[in-house]
Amino acid sequence: MRALTLVADRQLELRDIPEPPAPQAGEVQVRVSAVALNHIDVWGYRGMAFAKRQYPLVVGAEASGEIAAVGSGVSGFRVGQPVVMYGALTCGTCRACREGRDNLCENVRGVLGFHVDGFAREMLNIPARLVIPVPDGVSSRDAACAPITFSTVEHMLFDNAKLEAGETILVHAGGSGIGTAAIQMAHALGCTVITTVGSDEKAERAKQLGADHVINYRKDRFATITRKLTAKKGVDVVFEHVGADTFNDSLLTLKRGGRLVTCGATSGPSITFNLMQLFQQQYRIIGSFGASMRNIADGLKKMQSGILPVIDSEMPLTDFGQGLARLADRNVFGKIIVHF
Secondary structure (H helix, E strand, O other): OOEEEEOOOEEEEEEOOOOOOOOOHHHHHHHHEEEEEEEHHOOOOOOOOOOOOOEEOOOOOOOEEEEEEEEEOOOOOOOOOEEEEEEEEEOOOHHHHHHOOHHHHHOOOOOOOOEEOOOEOOOOEHHHHHEEEOHHHHHHHHOOOHHHHHHHHHHHHHHHOOOOOOOOEEOOOOOOOHHHHHHHHHHHHEEEEEEEEEEEEEHHHHHHHOEEEEEEOOOOOHHHHHOOOOOOOOOEEEEEEOOOOOHHHHHOOOOEEEEEEOOOOOOOOOOOOOHHHHHOOOEEEEEOOOHHHHHHHHHHHHHHHHOOEEEEEEHHHHHHHHHHHHHOOOOOOEEEEEEE
16 A cells, blocks of 8 residues: 655655554554645654654654444444544553543653654554544545644633633634634634734635634734734733744733633744733733544534635645645645545
8 A cells, every 4th residue: 555654854755565454453444535734744754753763654643534444342433434533642541541631641652643653544553442433524624634633723722721702812823724723713602813824815814714803914013913903901812823933922912811822833942931921910821732532523523513624725645745845834724635
């Protein structure tokens, strides 16, 4: 079968590899349908794995597929059933796993496509406990955006920031995969949505998604505009994932007691900020990493209800590298999907 492999830093090859054996007890075999690209793919491609790994490594951290075979002792799945897969090899037995906080697993064995072989292959075997059924009416293309994109936003907005109807939220990088999802989810909740984008074209598209106010950060300082839009009161929540370039100004946009939730640092991981500002304004800064399987299921339900991922483009697996380049250059609006 075919698999897209990273054979060295920044070097991808489409290879023929052996098909997986029949699934063992407790496993299912999944035929992969679509792979969605994420910044974690860019980091892995550049060698930023933060842990030892072996080449060649099958890439792809987020995907959808269908059940090809079911191992003994597995119930609730049938051949041909559409599914998505959790992207981390959690232990399933530690306290965090037992409590449904999968992203805090104490014994995780790696992230697929980053530390261990990922989803950019035609078939794979995976523990059935890491597989989530796709509800009726959700396409494989859209479902591919559930395991990381929609679930990350679910975890950030609702588990961590506790976003409520009627609040005002600043969503950074409104043209990104998680940015477009956050705009839609916050709008559907009845929030006032302010977002930042890098071009006038993206601004128009963000408005169509439900953003009430759009700031082109290349033309205007987003902190100044946001303070004006909120009559200097500030926003309730900042959805932050850009990092060093935006973090301090993001704090300036918060109202007293406001919440900043962050899941990324694409512009750099290190900052210096004012601790007096932090405690005097009683900000709450919340780190958010990954998501739980419940978050994935909740994201799929939102897709079924009509909140769909924004698809920037679709391409064959052989163009995976080109997709990564576009993603790294921020030359996207929404998600890039690759197909076999």
